[in-house]
Amino acid sequence: MATRQLTQTILVVEDDPSIAELIAWALDDAGFVVHTAPSVAEALRLWEQAAPDLVVVDFLLPDGLGSDLVRAIRRHTDHDDIPTVVMSAHPRAREQARASGADACLQKPFDLDEFFVTVERLLGRDGAAERSLHD
Secondary structure, eight states: OOOOSSOOEEEEEOSOHHHHHHHHHHHHHTTOEEEEESSHHHHHHHHHHHOOSEEEEESEETTEEHHHHHHHHHHOTTTTTSOEEEEESOTTHHHHHHHHTOSEEEESSOOHHHHHHHHHHHHHTOSHHHHHHHO
């Protein structure tokens, strides 16, 4: 994967350490700055420090739903345009991700190629991922 010309920051919110580590490693290897959090509360604590360009969040977390974090991000008037990806094996995740304002939803398990296509599309902000989730 090509190294990014301008460093972009991604916040990964995932409570399964092996999944969080894999995603963080792949993003780091692609040249992104990566911050990880295992919960909604930790993600909100890291929010100002990380200043993410993209948030990738698991749907089911120990202290809430990833869609709750997306809603909190959307309520921040200064940050309501930050792209968000919800990932889950939960059957209702896509519906709740759409309702929360998430830009994309990836069904677990997903492959890294699919993941990176989604990340690049959202960081490019061409709208294709938004159309696919909200249509």
